[in-house]
Amino acid sequence: MATRKRVAVVGTGTVGSQAAWRLAARGAEVVAYDRFAPGHDRSAAGGETRVFRSVQTDDGRYVPLVRHADALWKQLQAETGRELRRLTGCLFMGPADDPEMRTIMDVIAEHGLDHELIDAEALAKRFPQFRVDDGDLAVLDPHAGYIRPELSVQTAARRAEELGARIRRYTPVREINPVGGGGVEIRTDGDTERFDAAVVTPGPWVGDLLPDLPWEVSVYRAISAWFLPNEEHHAGDERPAFIRRGGIPFYGIPSPDGLSVKLGLPQAHHRPxxxxxRLERAVAPEELEIFTEIVRRHLPGLNPNPVRLAAFMEGYTGSTRPLVGPLPGCDDIVLLAGFSGQGFKMSPAMGDLAADLALDGHTDLPIEFMTTLGRTAA
Ligand SMILES: Cc1cc2nc3c(=O)[nH]c(=O)nc-3n(C[C@H](O)[C@H](O)[C@H](O)COP(=O)(O)OP(=O)(O)OC[C@H]3O[C@@H](n4cnc5c(N)ncnc54)[C@H](O)[C@@H]3O)c2cc1C
Incomplete structure (x- = not known):
């Protein structure tokens, strides 16, 4: 009988909690570490919502991974009875001749994705919450909506525990060292433990934990700002998540409680x-100017003064493609980092990928376009 593999997961945030679940579901003996506790908001996850969308805006090669993630989101919801995701749709809006709008249409055509095209006139009637410019085009992705980040991380971690994983909360990992002859040692302040393999998912701390990594992951601070509508929404109003291209690009997600709308910006507006x-979690008044401009210009039904602000951080690679795979020269240490603003929706697929690589040494998932580190194919 094959012996059960012992696998450490370093960082039980977005991807690590999913990796712990997938590894435990596949029979591994899992010990997962976090410097805080699953579901905390001091890193990349938090702020109530993340967009889930089937239509990928910049690179169609994410589509199969998001499909794989979609099946696992359903599975995790079914296994736990928690509503982690709600499919309210996602509306992409922008000038019809904007290059990113054209990429969206290409990705839809290439992968045969469900969608609805909405012209400027229909958009103004059906979605009066948005100010529409002449020549605007909108595309509605119906298999889209929002995911609840804190609940998802806690739920995946809890499911992993139910399947036998041990989670060591408030236990920062100080060092990860390969052992001669195979295996990995994980050193914390209290002890050193030995494993057959380690899945390393430290998010923005990757440079801290692995300072000699030959790939750079730059950490940026992203602000979320919540706005109240000037008037009550009416029952039956369609309130999809939305992504605006052209001019100042931004995205928004109506809050799950129906009271406010959260807005966020792309990487070009984040500070390093x-x-x-030492993430600066307070938001300075001058950082709000761009949000005020967006609300005034595009979202006339919202009060431009935010009622809530939060700052998170995320690791970005130069290409914005994540770093995934075994570390060069050490097949037993599997790194997944640098998700560059895209990681939440596909996190269960990344958890499965981590389990493939840590348990089998290869994967069938189509990840060649990402920055793969060591060997990942069979
Ligand atoms: C504001 C914002 C909005 C976003 N919106 C979207 C969106 O709409 N849709 C989408 O798909 N993606 C979105 N993203 C991207 C997505 O949230 C991230 O890609 C994803 O959360 C990254 O996951 P991660 O596991 O790499 O990092 P994290 O979730 O940050 O997890 C890293 C974990 O490692 C732990 N850790 C670090 N170092 C150690 C150590 N030495 N020892 C033990 N534990 C350690 C940390 O405590 C943390 O829990 C957004 C990101 C931000 C910041």
Whole structure:
């Protein structure tokens, strides 16, 4: 009989909690570590919502991974009875001749994705919450909506525990060392434990934990701002998540409680973070100017003064493609990092990928376009 593999998961945030679930579901003996506790909001996850969408805006090669993630989101919901995701749709809007709008249409055509095209006139009637410019086009992705980040991380971690994983909360990992002859040692302040393999998912702390990594992951601080509508929404109003291209690009997600709308910006507007241990969580008034401009210009039904603000951080690679795979020269240490603003929706697929690589040493998932580290194919 094959012996059960012992696998450490370092960082039980977005991807690590899913990896712990997938590894435990596949029979591994899992010990997962986090410097905080699953579901905390001091890193990349938090702020109530993340967009899930089937239509990928910049690169169609994410589509199969998001499909795989979609099946696993359904499975995790079914296994736990928790509503982690709600499919309210996602509306992409922008000038019809905007290059990113054209990429969206290409990705839809290439993968045969469900969608609805809405012209400027119909858009103004059906979605009066948005100010529409002449020549605007909108595309509605019906298999889209929002995921609840804190609940998802906690639920995946809890499911992993139910399947036998041990989670060591408030236990930062200080070092990960390969052992001669195979295996990995994980050192914390209290002890050193030995494993057959380690899945390393430290998010923005990747440079801290693996300072000699030959790939750079730059950490940026992203602000979320919540706005109240000037008037009550009416029952039956369609309130999809939305992504606007052209002019100042931004995205928004109506809050699950129906009271407010959260807005966020792309990476070009994020400030760098020098040290992930010192994330500036307070938001300065001058950082709000761009949000005020967006609300005034595009969302006339919202009060431009935010009622809630939060700052998170995320690791970006130069290409914005994640770093995935075994570390060069050490097949037993599997790294997944640098999700560059895209990681939440596909996190269960990344958890499965981690389990493939840590348990089998290869994967059939189509990840060649990502920055793969060591060997990942069979
Ligand atoms: C504001 C914002 C909005 C976003 N919106 C979207 C969206 O709409 N849709 C989407 O798909 N993606 C979105 N993203 C991207 C997505 O949230 C991230 O890609 C994803 O959360 C990254 O997951 P991660 O597991 O790499 O990092 P994290 O979730 O940050 O997890 C890293 C974990 O590792 C732990 N850790 C670090 N170092 C150590 C150590 N030494 N020892 C033990 N534990 C350690 C941390 O405590 C943390 O729990 C957004 C990101 C931000 C910041």
């Amino acid at each position: 973070v020098d040290d992930p241990n």
